[in-house]
Structures are given as structure tokens and as C-alpha cells.
Amino acid sequence: MIPLQLSLTNFLSYRQATLDFRGLHTACICGANGAGKSSLLEAITWAIWGESRAATEDDVIHAGADEVHVIFVFEHQEVVYRVLRSRRRGGGATLEFQVQTPTGYRALTERGMRSTQQLISQHLRLDYDTFINSAYLRQGRADEFMLRKPTERKQILADLLKLSQYEELAEKAKDLSRQFKGQADQIQQDLDRIKIQLQQRDAIAQEQATVEAQVNTLQQAQAADNHELQRLQALQHQRQTWEQQLTWQQQQYQNLRGDIERLQQDLASSQQQQQELENLLSQEAEITAGYAHFQNLQSQEEALAGKFQAHQKAVEQKRKLQEQQTGVINELNLQLRQIQTQLQELDKQEQQNQQILNQTGEVEAALAKLQQARIRLNQLDELQLQVSPLLQRRQQLQNQIDRTHAKLSAKLEEISASAYQLQAQQQRQPKLQQAVMEVATQIDQLEKKRVYQQRVQEKGLERRSFMERLQENQRVCEQKLGELQQKIDMLQNPDAICPLCDRPLDEHHWNRVVHKTQNEHQEIQQEFWVIREQLAVCEREIQVLRGEYRQLSQELAPYENLREQRGELQAQLQATGDVQQRLQQMRAEVEQLERSLATGNYATEVQQELRQLEQELQNLSYDEKNHALARNEVERWRWAEIKQDRIKEAQRRQTQITARRPELHAEITEIQSKIEQEQIDSELSHQIAAINQKIAEIAYKESDYNSLRTAVRQARSWEMRYQQLAAAQQQYPQIRQRCQELAGVWEVRSQDVETANLQINNIVQQLQQIPNTINEIQTLEQQMQWRKLQLEEQLRQLGSLQQQLQHLEALNQQYQTQTSQLQQAKRQYKVHSSLAEAFGKKGIQAYMIENILPQLEAETNSLLARLTGNQLHVQFVTQRAGKSGRTSSKKDVKMIDTLDILIADARGTRAYETYSGGEAFRINFSIRLALARLLAQRAGTALQMLIVDEGFGTQDQEGCDRLIAAINAIANDFACILTVTHMPYFKEAFQARIEVNKTPNGSQLRLSM
Template sequence: MIPVQLTLKNFLSYRDATLDFGGLHTACICGSNGAGKSSLLEAITWAIWGESRAAAEDDVIHSGAKEVRVDFTFQTNHQKYRVIRTRMRGGTSVLEFQIETPSGFRPLTGKGVRATQDVILQHIKLDYDTFINSAYLRQGRADEFMLKRPTERKEILAELLKLTLYDELEEKAKDASKQFKFRVEELERSLENIQVQLQQRQTTEAQRAELEGELNQLQQVQALDNIQLQSLQVVQHQRQNWEQQLSFVKQQYQNLTQDSDRLGQETAAVRSQLADLDQILNQEIDIKQGYSHYQFLVSQEEEFSAKFEQHSRATTLKQQKQQQLVKQIQDIERQLQQAEAQLSALEQQEREIQQTLTKSGEVDAALSQLNAARQHLQHLDQLQMQVNPLLQQKINLQSHIDRAHASLVARIEQLQSTEGQLQGQHRRQPQLQQAVMEVAVQIEELEKKRVYLQRVQEKGQERRHFIERLQAHQRDYERILGELEQKLQMLQNPNAICPLCERPLDEHHWNRVVEKTQSEYQDTQGQFWVVREQMAVSDREIQVLRQEYREISQLLSGYDSLREHRGQLAAQLQATSEIQQQLQQIAVEREHLERSLQAGDYAPEKQAELKQLDQYLHQLNYNEQDHALARSEVERWRWAEIKQGQIKDAIKRQTQLAAKKPELQGNIAQFQLQIQQLQINSQLAREIADLEQQIAEMGYSSEQHNQLRQAVRQGQSWQMRYQQLLSAQQQYPQLQIKLQELQEGITARLADAQKFAQQIEQIVEQLEATANPAAQIQALEQKLAIRRRQLDEKIGQLGRLQQLAHQLETLQGQYEQQQQELQTCKRQQRVYQELAQAFGKNGIQALMIENVLPQLEAETNQLLSRLSANQLHVQFVTQKSGKSGRNSKKNTKLIDTLDILIADAKGTRAYETYSGGEAFRINFAIRLALARLLAQRAGSALQLLIVDEGFGTQDAEGCDRLIAAINAIASDFACILTVTHMPHLKEAFQARIEVTKTQQGSQLHLLI
């Protein structure tokens, strides 16, 4: 991937910026810390992969902006592409992908951001993780690979090489192997059960033939009985028709009788209503007179209600006018009170100003004292400005001398402590040798225990599988015993039939069937108890194995700690050989430091400078106490200035108050006059008087109105009686007609009832002359039902036998199919077991790492030779012995690791002992070699290299070598970008991209 152009809008620290990479081969991105150098590179990763250092997606948006947009054009595989990624704050992202054609850029964007991202990865053949671990050496992560432990380092290399895919494949292969194993066991159990069931085929065929003959005989007898039953049912049906007709006629007779009684009751009720209406019609004259008087009272009450409404409106309006008048008067009274309060406050201020002006003489005398004190303080301030830097210098010198003294004392104490520790370690050398031997013996014993523990575990698994098979046999025997018990119970019935063919048994056959069933039951029960005994024995064996497993596991709990302790002891033993030489060096250094501390000749320059400084301070004769007294004297007379300002303010305020007092007095008089006018001559006062006159002229009396309302309420009963009179005049002729109709209905129903009574007598005579066949039908139906149940049982038995035969045929095909499936599952299980081993850590992964590391080591050393002038060399070690120490008698198996051995002119030593510049050159070489390797495995050439802040740990010579190395490998890359904040390094690059931070955001300047 070769960058062509980058355009930013509101990305991190940038608002609007465009960078054209055309013509740039090796360029430096320079600027101060925080200017936005790394943000420029983050924009590339965010545009292509949507990844950046921001914790949240909206964090990439510039502060205060609502939208971010990055437009990145790049070239890969001789083809130019363009990626545009935008995002709204709080919204979603939009991703566009385009390819350059002769007619311009053509879109390759998919349906959605995820689909477009997949299209981008297909074209560039480089994901985000591979990019940041290959082409992009990010800030602060140069030594990330080296600082990991060897085992973690190998895991990181496996992740970078995408070997984690094989871990997933291993898990899938193990899962598939387990599934096929379970399927094999399931098929074996199923085949055993099917084989047992297939042994019943011949017996089933014989039973079905015998059952079909018995079923034909029963069906012929059943057909004859059905014919006889049908003839009897015809006779019974005719008798039932007569009975139903009798019941219908009786019901009609009863209904007519009930209707006659009901009509008689209705006739009595109508006559009672006619009598009530006669009473109301006789009072017609009195009701009409009372109703006329009620209407007159209602008209009088309506007139008084109209007057009441006019009176209420006038009264309400009068109250509103009175409230408005009172409110206006209250407003003016408040203004009057405020003016009187202001006048009172003004007079009080005049009295206070007069008291202040009487103290002007005393203030003038105090001001002269204040000026003298300030002149003296000014002289002491000037003297202090000369003394303060000297005092600070004195403190610094004394602090430096004290630190030198403390450093000597601390170094002596450290040497004494180290000497005591080394002497103690030196005395412990024989003990360490003995301890190493003892720990080695213990570890050897525990390793034997580990082997035995594995055998115990395998034995336990074998016993558990055996118990599972026994449990399956136990379930089969329990089922068989249940069936045999059910047969024996059936044979206890005196009319028992054969359990197999369901034919009646004579005494001889019954005895033979019982003996055979009991013998089979005893044999099965014996086998059942044998299985139970085997299960009990196996359970006891598993309990013993579990107890033994727990005991051995408890013994092996300290195995890892013993191995670690053995390594620690070996390291301590190796270190004791150099202790004697270290003790001699410590003794010489401690004696020299003690002599220097006793003589006091440490930091001689600082002590001489301190002595000269003390003499000069004595000549200046500055005293901090006098300075403090002078400051307090100034503070004591400072009140005079405050009082002088108060006097000036009082004179100014006195003039202002004298001009304001007549105005307030005039306002008070005007407010008093306004109140009097409102109470007598205002428009509201006149309107209130007119309303009072209108109310008096209305002549409305609430007492008369209430009496009239009471009379109306009492006369309401005449309105109800008048309504009853009108209703009675309307209902009276209707009730007379209804009474005549009821009398005619009663006469007609009595005649119909007499006819139905004659029909009932005729039907009863016919029923007595016909015989009832119900008993014969019931007996015959019972016989048919018993035979029908027998037929149903026979048909059900035949169906079960036919279904069983069909099932046995199906089982035969299933048996053959499962045998083939069993062979296939066994083959698949073996295949997936081998695949799991191949995909494991010791399979393809280990082989790939072993194949990759020589290439990585050669590439690293080639680059490192350029960076260190052939002074540094690295070696990758992937395995080491599990044993350590001098007295180890034998080696265990090799341990997987990824140690990096670094050698220089002095020999091989640890990574931590190298300087910062050397460590970075080592990291840079390894990272760059790893970058080439990852890019090659990703299927794309490494054309872009980004080094973010790689010069900070280098000295001048190291920086020159690093720049020379970058220039030396420049031909291998299409574009190299380096990032630094060190100003003197930017001159080493012909092309520079300067980044500056301004109020409008970060700005770019390209210098070629």
C-alpha cells in the first residue's frame, strides 16, 4: 500500500488539512509533542479499517464539530484506490470505496459498512492487526515484543502468524471426535437391542395366522345376532312412536289448562285497573282548578327571577368599581410612603456626612506618618531584592552539600548491607548444593508418581465405561423381568389365555407355559443379579481408584513449586562463585568512602562558593525582622488613606443630597392631593353612585321571591295529578276492549282441552294392546357388546402383531444401515483424532513457527548489522531442557519457549542490560523483519513503512546509524515515513512534513 493523498476534515486535532504524498519516498513528520503527528497516521488506519486509538467512535471527531471525514487515496498492486469514511456525532458511519479507471473513479461500495469493509480487505489483502504489527511501528510499542516472557512471546508470534485459526480447528476436531465417539457407543447399544428384537419374527407370524381364523368365526356369529336385533328394534320403534305421541298430546292438554288459568288471572287484573281509573275520572273538576292556580304561580316566579338577575349584575358591577377605586388609592399611598422613606433616609445621610467632615484634621496628621513609613519600607524592599537571590543560592548550595553527604552515607550503608548479604550467601554454598540434590531427588520421585497417576486415571475411565455398559444391560433385564411378571399374573386367572397366541389353555398346556415362564424369569433374574454384583464391584474399584487419585494428586500439588524452587537454588548456587570477588571490590570502595566522609572533602567547589556567599550577605546587613516591622508600620497608618477617601466622598454626596431634597418634598405633596381627588371627584366614584341609585329603583325583595318559590314547590302535586287524569282518560276504553278479548280466549281454550283428553284415551288403549320387546333387545345387545369387545381385542392383537412384524422388517433394514454407519463413525473418529493432533501446538503450529523463525532470524541479523556496524547479533531459541543445575543426573523432555539471545563484542547477555539506544535498534530490527514476514504471508508486498517516535532513545551516533539504516533500506520500500519531535533530526531528511498546533487546529506544511 503506497499513500497518494490524504484529506482530513474535523479528525482529532485537525479541522481542514490535505497532504499530497506524490514524490515522497523517505520523509520526516516533525513537530512538537501534541501537535498531531500521530493523529495524521491514525487517520490512515481509521479511513481504511475504522480503527484508531480513540476509546469511543465519536472521540475521533474534532471538539465542537458534528461530522468527521477522511478521504485517503492509495496505490497497491499497480492499481489506485480511494477510501472515504465519514461519521456524524451520535450517528452511524458511512464508508465508500472506489477504484480508478480511465474515465475517473468507479465505486466498489457494498451494501453497508461491513460489506464495504470486506471488499477493501479483499483488494489490499492486509487486515488491521497485521498492518500495525508490520508496516506501522506505533509510538511507545517498539519494545512490546521483547518485554514479554518467552512463552507469551511465542503466543504473540502465533497470533501474528494467524495460527490461532489452528487452535479453533483443533477444538472443532476434538468436538467432532467426541461426537463420533458418542455416536459409536450409541450405535453399538442400539445394534444389541435390535438383535434381541429380531429374534421374535417367527413367533409373531404364527400368532397372526391363528388369530385371523378366530376373528372370522366371531364375525359370522355377530352378523346373525345383528339381524335378530334389527327385527326387534322395528317393533320397539313403533311402540316408541306411540309413546312419543302420547307424551305430546298430554303436553298440549297441560298447556291449554295453564293458558286458561293465566287468562283468568289477567281478567281479574284488568277489572282492578278499571276500578282505579273510575276514581281518578270522578275528581276531574278539582284537578283542573288546582292545575290552573299552579300555572299562575309559575308565571309570577319567572318575573321575580328576571328582576333577581338584574339586581345581581348591578351589585357585582358596583363591587368591581369599588375594588378598582381602592386599588388606585393604595397605589398612590405606596408611592407616598416610598417618597417619605427616601426623604427620611436622605436626612439621616446628611447627619452622617456632617460627622465625617469633623475628622479632617486628624486624618491629615496620619497621612504624613504614612508617607514616612512607606519611604523606609521602599528602602528595605530594594535591599531584599538583592538578598533573596543570594539566600536562594545559599539554600541550593547547602542542599547540594547535604545530598552529597547523604549519598555517601547511603552508599556506605548499601555496601555494608550488600557485604553482609554476600557473606551470608557465601556461607550458604554447601547448604545450597545439598538442597539442590535433595530437591532433584524429590522431583524424580514425583515424576514417577505422575506416570502412575496417569495410569490410575486411564483405569478409572475404563471402569466407568464398563459400568455404563452394565447399566444398559440392567435396564434391559429390568424390562424383561417386568414383562415376565405381567405374564405370570395373567396366568393366575382361571380363564387364562396363552400370552403369545392368546388362545384358551387347557390344564396341560397351562402347566407347560407356567413352568417355561418361571424358568425364564429365574434365569433372567440370575443374570440381573450378576450384573448388579459386577456393578457393585466396579463401584468399589472406582472408589478405590478415586481415593488413590486424590492421594497422588495431593502429593503432586507441590511438583511445580519444587521445580521452581530447584531453579531458584541453582541460580543462587551459580551466583555464589562470584561473591568473593564482589566482596573485595565492596571493601575497597567502602574504605575510600569512609575516609572522604571523615575528612569532609566531598563537594569542595560548593563549600568554597558557600563561604564567599556568607561573607557578602554579612556586608549587606539585611534583617528580615526590621523588614517585617516596617511593613506593619505602613499597615498601621494605612487607615488615613481610607478616611481621606471617605471625606472626599462625603463632600460630593452632601452636594448631591442638597439638590435632591426639594424634589422629594414636592412629590409627597402631589401624592396627598391625588388621593383626595380620587375619593371625591373621580370617574369611578361617580359610577358607583349611579349603580346604587339603579339598585334602589328596581324594588326587588328577596323575601317575596322566596315565598313565591315555596308556593310553586307546594303546587307541583297538581301538575302530577293532572297528568294522571289525562292518562286515565286515554287508558279506560283500551282496558274495556282487552277485558272482552280475555273472556273469549278462555272459552276457546277450554273447548280444545276437551278434544286432547279424548286423544289421550285412544293412544293408551293401543299401547296396552302391544307387547314391549325392551328386555329381549337389552339381552341381545349385551351379548353383541361382549362379542364386539372380543372382536376389538382380536383386531387390536392382530394389528399389534402386524405392526410388530412391520417394525421387525424395518429394524432389519435399520440394523444393516446402522452397521454401515458404525464403521463410518469409527473411521471418522480416527480421522478427527489425527486432525486434532495435527492442528495442536505440537503439530502444524510448531512446524510453521520452526519454519518461520530461521527466516525471521536471518532477516533480523541482516538489518541489525546495518544498525550496529556488525556489533549485535540475535538468535531465536524455541526449546530448552527442563532440567537445570550442576548435579542433574538426567534430562527430562524439552520445554517449548521463545528465548531471544543477544550477543555483542563482549558476549551474550540479557536484553535488559543493553542501553536504550541499543535496545531500540534491536527492537527496530526485529519489528522490521517481522513486518516483512507478515506482509509476505498476507499476500502483499510491504511497500509502506511508518516509524513513530523511534529516535528519542538514541544518542547522536545511534541516530545517525538509524537514519543511515533507513536510507540503506529505502530501496526496499516505496514510501518510508518517520515521526519525531526532535528539531535537529529533521534536517537529516530531504522531505519534511511539519505539523504545528494553532487555534484553528493542527496545520500541515510540506517542505521538499
């Protein structure tokens, strides 16, 4: 992917920006922290994959904006594509994918965003995670490999290669294997339990037959007792019928007696009520006169109640009018107090204004001095405008001279260090040649032993295979001997039949068959002993071969270390080949650099320009101290302007006060007259006088009204007695008739009591003739109940036994089904256990890492050779011998999985921590870049774009120079390289710069070529 153009609208810190990448090969994205450098890279990833560092999707939208648009044009495999992505705040998003054709862009967009995103990833063959781990070298990831423990490096590499999917598959396989293992164990437990239960089937069947016989006996006895119970219950039912009739007659007798008693009580009550009504009717004349007097008093009370209501209404109207009059007067008094308060405030303001106006002379003198100070400051400001560009240019020239001096010094130190190393290498060359020959001799000897070890191993495998065949033949012989022995045992029976045709044998045929079978048994027995002897010989040979193999393994233990040592020595020897010529060139360069630094013969044009600037600055004679004093003088007299504004404001306020004072006096006089008029001659005062006249005309006296109301309350008892008299006149005929009726009913009930007494005596005679069988019935019922309980218990037991037999039949079927399920679960357990091991860290993951490490090593050494001039060499080692114990001489040496990184230079193999910062950075950069290329290759695409953000701020000037040299060394391998930094020194090393500045209108871009 090669970027061509990026257009941003309301993306993060950008409002509107466009960046054209055409013509950029190696460029630097520079600017202050927070200016928006990283937002450019976020815009590329957001446009293509919809991913960014924002926490939510709406966070990519610029603050205050409603929607964001990003257009990214790039070239991939000589085809130009364009991606347009936009999003509205709180709404939906759109994604378009287009390809450039001779007639313009043609849409490749699918129906949905997800389908379009998949199409983009298919064209690029690159997803977001692979991009940020390959094309984007992020800060802090370069030395991640080197600083971790060897046992942790494989995990880091697995994370970069996305091998976690195999770990997930391994965990799923483990879970499934555990499930099938648990399922198999559970099924086996169920089968054992079912087998124990099935063994009880015969005992349960026999017990069922016994219980059925007992049930039949109990049912017969129960039928006989039931017939006798029915006879006794018939007699008892007849007796209970007569007892019920007796009870009913007795109840009727008691009811009649109760009716007679109630009738006597009602008759006495009615006669008493009749006497009370006769007494009330005798007072009719007195009650009628008292009721007439009550009606007369009630009429007088109604007349006085009308006057009372009219009087109350007039008093209420008067109260409301008085409240209105009081409110109007209070409002006028409030206005009067407010105006008086305003008049007092005007007096205070007039005193304050007079104090300010007294300072007029002093302020005018200060204003004159302020004007003189400002004229002097303007002169110095104009001179500063002439001097400032010259000072900035002088600082730039001085920085250029300092950078050139630093570069020459760094180059001198680097060449001197390299020359010292070359001298040391030249002195070590004979020793290296001798060491290479000695190591090569040892390796040749060990190679021969390795070949012999392979032959020993092949011979051991051959003996093992031959031994397995012998063991198989031994099992066949044992099986045949068993069959022949069984035939011989069968032939010992006098009535034996032929084992082949199943026909009876006569004596002749019996002898032939026995003789033939015994001969076969003897031959197979001899073959069996021969096989046993051969197995013993093979076992002894294999033991000898194992001991020899272990001895050779111990002798070959230093083989890998010797190979690594030979590689290091050959690399060191190869590096010393052209030492003499390189030393001469370095000495010449050192002398030239030392002369330039001593005489200052570098950056001559810049130094000449700097001297001219110094002369111009002296001619202008600008002094920053005088300029600062002039500013202070202006600030010292600026108080006069503030005081002048206050005086003008005081004069304006005094004019307003003079005009306002007469108006307030006139308002006070007017309000006082309104208050007097409201109290004497107003509409409300006239209405109050009219209401007072109306109250006098009503002539209502409260004492007369209260006396009349008391008399009415005292006479109200005649109204109640009058109502009682009217009710008595209506009730008296009814009460007299009821007394006559009750006397007749009492005579009838007395005759009914005598009849009921005769019927009761007749029923008692009948009961004496029928015997009472209740005790016999209870005894028989208890006997039947006890036998019923026995029968129910036997039936329950019989049902339980039948249910157990059915359950055992179902268990038998379940036993057959679960047997097949157990076999299936065991097969699944074996399959998923094998899959878990295959997907684990020692399976496919280890195999993939083992395959990719040689590529990573070759790619790293290729890059490192270009960065260091074949001075450094890296080797990845995945296994090493474990620590030897006391019994190590008798056992095989155990190999430990690791990921050691061996670094060799002209001095030999050394620890990573002993290398200088520049060398360590080159090693880290080579490993990280090699990983990036491998990740891109695994994704099926070429790495054409490279973004480097490796924390340049942690590097000194020498480190920055080395990094710049490293980037230039690999520039031809990429179509576009972008570096991100905020360091001024680092960005000056690139001719193409993308400068990012933060402004109130958002981040702005400026491309410098």
C-alpha cells in the same frame, strides 16, 4: 512506501497543516505531550486504510468542525500515488486513489470505497496490521520477546505472523470431526436399536393371523344379536308411541285445568277494577273544581317569577361594577406604595454616596504614589527586554557545553569498558583455541556416531519393510490354506462334485483331485512355516537394532549443545583477531578524551561566546529582585484607582438622586387625587347609582313569592286526580266488555276438560295390551356392547400389528440407508481429524515458525553485528532435551518444544538479564527490526519507511546516545526514518526536526533542517 507530502484539514488536533517529507532521510518528530505528534502517524494510517485510534469514525474530526480532509502523497516502487480521504460528521465518507503521470494525476478510484480500499492494499501489498507491526516500531514491543517465557514466545511470533487463521481452521475442523463422531455414534446406536426390532417380524406376523380369526368369530355373533335387538326395539317403539300420546293428552288436560283457574282469577280482577272506576267517576264535580283552583295559582306564580329574574339580574350587575371600582382603587394604592418605596431607597443611596465622597483626599494622595511606582516599573521592564535574550542564550550555551561534556564522558566510559573487554579477550585467546579444538574433536566423534545411527535406522526400516512383506505373505498363505481345507472337506462327501467345473466325480477323478489338493495344502503349509521362521528372525534383528539405536541416541544427546558451544567459542575467537590494534587505538582515544575533559578543551567557540554574554550581563546590572519589588509596589497602590472609580460613580449617582426626588413627590400627589375622584365622581359610581334606582322600581318581595310557591305545591294533588279521572272515563267501557268475554271463555274450557278425560281412558286400555320389552333390550344391548368392546380391542390389536409390520419394513429401509450414512460419517471424521491435526500448533503453524526462525536469526545477527561491532551473537533454539527420569537409560530422550534465545558475547553464553541496559536495548532493537523486515517481506513489499517510538524517555543520556548510534547505523537501509520523542536532548541529535506545538487554533508544524 516512501512519504512525500501530508496535508491535514480538521484532523484530530490539527485545523490546517501541511508537511513535506521530500529531502527528509532521518528526522525527529518532537514536541510536548499532547501536542499532536502521534496524530501525524494516525493521519497516514487513516488516509491509506481508514484506521485510527479513534473510538468512532466521527471522532477523527476536529472539535467544532463539520468535516475532515487528509491528502497523502507517497512513492512506491518508483511510482508516485496520491490518496484523498474525507468524512462529514454524521454523514458519509469519500476515498480517491490517484497515480501521477507526465500530464498530472490520473484517477484509479473504483466504484465503491471497499473496492478502492482493496485496490490500495493490492498496490502496497501491505495491510494495516502488518504496517503497525513492521514499519511502526511501537513503544513496549521491543523487549516483548525477551521478557516472556520460552513457551510463550512461539505464541507471540504466531500472533505477529497472523497464524490465528490456521488455529481457527483447526477449531472448525475439530468441531466438524466431533460432529461427525457424534453423528456416527448416534447412527450406530440407531442401527443397533433397529436390528433388535427387526428380529421381532416373524412373531408379529403369526400373532396377526390369530387375531384375524378371533375378529371373524366376534363379527358373526354380533350380527345375530343385532337382528334380535331390532325385533325387540320395534315392539318397544310401538309402546313408546302410545305412552307419548298418553303423556300429551295428560299435559293437555293439565293445561286446560290451568286455563280455567287463570280465567277465574282474571275475571275476579277485572270485576274489582270495574268497581274502582265506578267509585272514581262518582267524584267528577269535586275533582274539576280543585283542578281549576290549581291553574289559577300557577298563573300568579309565573308573574312573580318574571320579577324575580329581573331583580336578580340587576343585583348581579351592581356587584360586578363594585368589583371593578374596588380593583381600580387597589391598583392606584399599589402604585402609590411603590413610589413611596422608591423615595425611601433614594434616601439610603444618598447616605452611602456621602460616605464614599468623604474619602476623596486620601485617594488623590495614593494616586500620586502609584504614578511614581509605575514609572520605575516601566524602566525595569525595558531593561528586562534587553537582558532576557541574553539569559536564554546563556542557558543554551551552557546546555551545549554540558551535552558535549556528557558525550565525551560517555564515550570515554564506553571506550574504557571496550578496552577492558578486549584485554580479557586477548588473555583468553589460547584457552579459546584449545577449547575450540577439544569441542571440534568431540563433535567429529559424534558426527561419526550420527552417520552410524542413520545406517542403523535405515537398516531397521529395511527390516521393518521386509517384515511387513512377510506378514502379507503369511496372510495370503493362511487364506489359501483355508480354501484348500474347505475343498478337502467337500471332497469327503460321497456325492462330491468337481470344485472347478461343478460336474460329478467318478472314483478315478476323485482320487486325482484329492491327491492334487492335499499336495497343494502340504506345499503351502511348508511355505507358511518358513515365513513364520523368517518373521521370528526379523523380529529379533529389529529388537537388536532398536537397542543399538537407543544407545546411540543417548550418546548423541550432547551433540546440539556442543554445536552451540562451538559456535559461541568461534564467535569469541573471531572477535579476538584484531584485539591488539584496536587496543592501541582505544588507548590513544582515551588519553585524548581525558586531556580534553581535564583542561576543558572542548566546545571552545561556545565557551568564548558564553564569557562575552556574562560580561554584557554585568554591564547592564539588571537585578530580578529589584524588578519584583517594583511590581509589588505597583500592586500595593493599585487600590487607589479602584477607589477613584467608586468616587466618580458616587458623584454620578448623587446627581441622578437630586433630579429624581421632585418627580416622585409629584407622582404621589397625582395618584392621591385620582383615588378621591374614583370614589366620588367617576363613570362606575354613576352606573352603580342607576342600578340602585332600577332595583327600587322592580319592587320585588321575596316573602310574597315564597307564600305563593307553597300554595302551588299544596294544590298540585288536584292535577293528579284530574288526570286519573280522565283515564277512568276512557278505561271503563273496555273493562266492562272484558268481564263479559272472560265469562264466555270459561264455559268453553270446561267442556274441553271433559273431552280430554275420555281420550286418556282410551289410551290406557291400549297400553295394557302391548308388553314392555325394555329389560330384554337392555340385557341384549349390554351383551352386544361387551362383544363390541372385545371386537374393538381385537381390531385395535390387529391394526397395531399391521402398523408394526409397516414400521418394521420402513426400519429395514432405514437400516440400509443409515448403514451407508455411518460409513460416510466415519470417513468424514477421519478426514477432519487429520485436518485438525494438520492445522494445529504442531502442524502447519509449527512448520511455518520453524521455517521463519532461521531467517529471523540471520537478520537479527546481521543487524546486531552492525550495532555492536560483531560483539554479540543470537541463536534461536526450538527444541531441547527433557529432564531425565529413573528409566531414562532404557527409553528415548523426550524432546520438548520451546523457543529459547541464546545470547553469546566474548565471555560466552549468558542469561539475557545479565547484560547491561545498552546491550539489552541493542538486542531488543535488532530482534524487533528483524521481525519488522520479515513481516514486510511476507506481505510482498520492501520496508522503505521506518517509524521508531520505543520509549526514549526511559533511557538515560548514555542510552540515548546508543540509540542515536543504532539509528544512524541502519539509516542507509531505509529511504525515510522518523523518530517520535518529547525529550529535548534526543531531538538535538537530529538535524531534521518536525516540531509540533499546541495552539488555540490547533496543532502547528515547523520543519527545521
